[in-house]
Amino acid sequence: MENARIIRVLMAKVGVDIHDVGLRLVSRALRDSGIEVIYMGIFKEPEEVVSAAIQEDVDVIGLGALCGGCEQRIAEVKELLKARKADRPVIVGGIFSPRASAMLKATGIDRFFGPGTPVNEIVSYVKSVATTARG
Amino acid sequence: MSRTTHKALADRMCRWEKEYEEARKKVPPRRPKFETVSGLEIKPLYTPVDMPEQDYLQESGFPGEYPFTRGIHHTMYRSQLWKMRQILGYGTPKESREMMNYIYGHEDFLASWVLDTPTGLGLDSDDPRAKGGVGQSGVPIDSLRDVEEALADISLDRVSLSINNSPTGFFMIPMLIAAADKKGIPRARIRGSIHNDPLSQYPTNHLYILPVEPAVRLAVDAVEYCCQHLPLFNPLVIGGQQMRDSGCNAIQEIAFPIANGITYVQALVDRGLNIDDFAPRLSFQFRGSNDFFEEIAKYRAFRRVWAKTMKTRFGARHSRSMAIRFHAQTSGIALTAQQPLNNIIRTTMHTLAAVLGGAQSIGASPYDESLGLPTREAIAMAFNIQQVIAEETGVEKTIDPLGGSYFIEDLTNRLEKAAWDYIERIDAMGGAIKALNNGFIQSEIAKECYRYHDKIASGEESIVGVNKFRLDTHPAAITVFEVDPELEKTKIANLTRLRKERDNEQVAGALQKLRVAAESKENLMPVMIDTVKAYATVGEISMTLKQIFGEFHETFTF
Numbered sequence: 001m002e003n004a005r006i007i008r009v010l011m012a013k014v015g016v017d018i019h020d021v022g023l024r025l026v027s028r029a030l031r032d033s034g035i036e037v038i039y040m041g042i043f044k045e046p047e048e049v050v051s052a053a054i055q056e057d058v059d060v061i062g063l064g065a066l067c068g069g070c071e072q073r074i075a076e077v078k079e080l081l082k083a084r085k086a087d088r089p090v091i092v093g094g095i096f097s098p099r100a101s102a103m104l105k106a107t108g109i110d111r112f113f114g115p116g117t118p119v120n121e122i123v124s125y126v127k128s129v130a131t132t133a134r135g
Numbered sequence: 136m137s138r139t140t141h142k143a144l145a146d147r148m149c150r151w152e153k154e155y156e157e158a159r160k161k162v163p164p165r166r167p168k169f170e171t172v173s174g175l176e177i178k179p180l181y182t183p184v185d186m187p188e189q190d191y192l193q194e195s196g197f198p199g200e201y202p203f204t205r206g207i208h209h210t211m212y213r214s215q216l217w218k219m220r221q222i223l224g225y226g227t228p229k230e231s232r233e234m235m236n237y238i239y240g241h242e243d244f245l246a247s248w249v250l251d252t253p254t255g256l257g258l259d260s261d262d263p264r265a266k267g268g269v270g271q272s273g274v275p276i277d278s279l280r281d282v283e284e285a286l287a288d289i290s291l292d293r294v295s296l297s298i299n300n301s302p303t304g305f306f307m308i309p310m311l312i313a314a315a316d317k318k319g320i321p322r323a324r325i326r327g328s329i330h331n332d333p334l335s336q337y338p339t340n341h342l343y344i345l346p347v348e349p350a351v352r353l354a355v356d357a358v359e360y361c362c363q364h365l366p367l368f369n370p371l372v373i374g375g376q377q378m379r380d381s382g383c384n385a386i387q388e389i390a391f392p393i394a395n396g397i398t399y400v401q402a403l404v405d406r407g408l409n410i411d412d413f414a415p416r417l418s419f420q421f422r423g424s425n426d427f428f429e430e431i432a433k434y435r436a437f438r439r440v441w442a443k444t445m446k447t448r449f450g451a452r453h454s455r456s457m458a459i460r461f462h463a464q465t466s467g468i469a470l471t472a473q474q475p476l477n478n479i480i481r482t483t484m485h486t487l488a489a490v491l492g493g494a495q496s497i498g499a500s501p502y503d504e505s506l507g508l509p510t511r512e513a514i515a516m517a518f519n520i521q522q523v524i525a526e527e528t529g530v531e532k533t534i535d536p537l538g539g540s541y542f543i544e545d546l547t548n549r550l551e552k553a554a555w556d557y558i559e560r561i562d563a564m565g566g567a568i569k570a571l572n573n574g575f576i577q578s579e580i581a582k583e584c585y586r587y588h589d590k591i592a593s594g595e596e597s598i599v600g601v602n603k604f605r606l607d608t609h610p611a612a613i614t615v616f617e618v619d620p621e622l623e624k625t626k627i628a629n630l631t632r633l634r635k636e637r638d639n640e641q642v643a644g645a646l647q648k649l650r651v652a653a654e655s656k657e658n659l660m661p662v663m664i665d666t667v668k669a670y671a672t673v674g675e676i677s678m679t680l681k682q683i684f685g686e687f688h689e690t691f692t693f
Contacts, residue, residue, distance in 0.1 A: 016265060016267070017252070021584060023693070024584075043341070068271045068617060069269075069271040069623070072620075115472040115505065115601075116471070116472070116602070
């Protein structure tokens with residue numbers, strides 16, 4: 001049955017941002033709620049993330065950024081997904097300048113989660129968006 | 136009137152505790168449990184009963200005397216205040232140089248460089264993996280030319296520069312030496328410090344260039360060389376701060392860096408160096424964190440544990456080998472993006488605890504730390520925090536003012552004991568490298584990180600403005616600093632020009648010599664100095680060494 005399929009989420013950071021505490025906390029919350037987390041960690045290239053997302057057939061991709069300049073690489077993930085006709089929801093956590101947020105919104109990032117967001121809110125959103133995407 | 140005997144006091148304490156329990160029934164406590172952030176229970180009251188067998192001379196001692204619990208110098212702040220440092224670095228060497236001039240232009244302040252992440256990973260600015268990250272979180276260094284440019288107005292014998300980076304010690308120290316050589320500064324007069332502590336990076340920052348053992352070898356090469364040729368330089372600043380910012384507690388922050396320190400010290404001793412010849416040049420760095428009294432006790436306990444380690448384990452004889460200096464950089468992880476001006480208060484408390492804990496130097500984190508690199512306003516405020524504490528509070532007028540507090544002494548003792556427990560466990564595993572390779576350090580830090588996070592998520596612990604006293608709109612808006620993305624292009628263009636202008640045959644020859652030296656057991660520093668003088672790049676040097684030593688492949692987990 002469609003509803004019984006476990007939601008799969010790929011969690012990663014692209015570019016050279018070393019901060020991973022948030023990524024790990026959210027991954028843990030997703031896993032504890034019954035979601036399968038494919039955890040790639042940090043220092044990933046957009047190409048690696050997109051290939052893995054396709055290969056692992058994930059429902060949602062979660063990316064994070066706590067350093068300026070990361071938004072370029074995050075935008076590349078979305079662009080590559082579209083180019084490969086493999087688009088799927090991409091959610092992003094972290095801290096972005098208004099300029100970076102606007103740029104990412106324009107590329108089609110589904111949702112931003114800023115500092116202080118309760119992890120339950122992220123888990124609920126992932127569940128709802130994954131189910132909707134599958135239609 | 137006769138003095139109260141210990142037994143009489145203990146009996147009286149029992150009575151008070153019963154009265155407390157009765158009073159508690161009428162006015163219930165605010166919390167089910169009172170404990171420090173590291174999980175140490177806190178009683179309602181501490182009295183002499185809590186330190187029955189404490190021998191003052193043995194456990195506390197006097198400042199400047201073993202075990203240095205109360206301070207490492209006889210005079211401490213009575214003669215000289217702690218050094219006040221400010222971290223800087225962004226954009227290109229030119230921007231970083233301007234910021235350094237701004238900081239050194241303030242009479243009492245010294246600068247610390249943070250290097251950008253590509254440099255910390257051994258990547259050149261034009262490496263595709265560096266894209267978007269050049270100069271975003273620190274100074275981008277591609278070659279000696281960048282160091283020379285950034286230091287154009289600084290004389291390394293007259294100012295003390297600290298470099299807050301670990302994996303890059305093996306080329307940054309040679310670059311500092313080369314830059315000094317070119318300015319005619321004698322190596323024996325070079326001042327400053329560099330972290331150069333690779334072991335602290337693998338479980339925390341994930342900043343590494345080489346696998347663990349070669350990285351340790353190169354770090355030890357640098358320490359050995361500096362002890363012989365740069366007597367004023369501090370080539371190893373062993374770090375607890377990365378661990379704290381990854382979520383570890385105060386006990387782990389003492390124990391894990393000390394375990395790493397034991398590894399480095401043992402390696403130097405194994406090379407035939409006399410402990411008293413190099414131990415005085417070592418120092419540590421911690422995060423100044425929340426939990427005010429535990430922080431003060433942490434610094435005191437740390438000094439005692441290290442002193443005992445040097446004396447008992449390594450047979451150090453010189454006082455300066457056992458009296459360990461430390462820098463406190465106030466917390467990053469405790470600062471919030473929400474209502475960021477609250478961070479001024481947090482940083483003030485962190486700084487004050489470090490002062491009361493006897494730090495040799497302190498860096499106060501700017502209030503916009505959680506939002507980006509600091510604005511000038513935020514840096515000015517960070518200066519002010521240190522200056523107000525130093526000039527207006529009076530806390531610096533006597534040494535170790537909280538020494539003798541029953542609570543502080545009890546906390547110091549318990550933190551010390553808990554740290555020894557960890558050190559013994561790591562010893563039993565075979566040392567810090569084994570504890571790292573088997574994932575012990577990482578899992579202990581992660582457990583603590585999650586424990587604290589769960590307490591915030593449940594509301595058991597509070598963060599003002601985050602899960603308590605939230606304001607939907609805050610009256611004070613602050614400007615957030617953004618690094619101009621054009622600076623990355625500038626840096627890359629400069630690197631392209633360097634690659635054309637330098638003598639590429641000389642570079643190739645130098646890298647070949649480096650390759651040969653790396654395959655031998657010789658100290659790599661002399662060859663590395665020649666290599667950087669040829670203007671070999673960070674990426675070329677790192678790649679050459681990776682070809683010999685291999686690459687570190689991390690399995691990321693959560």
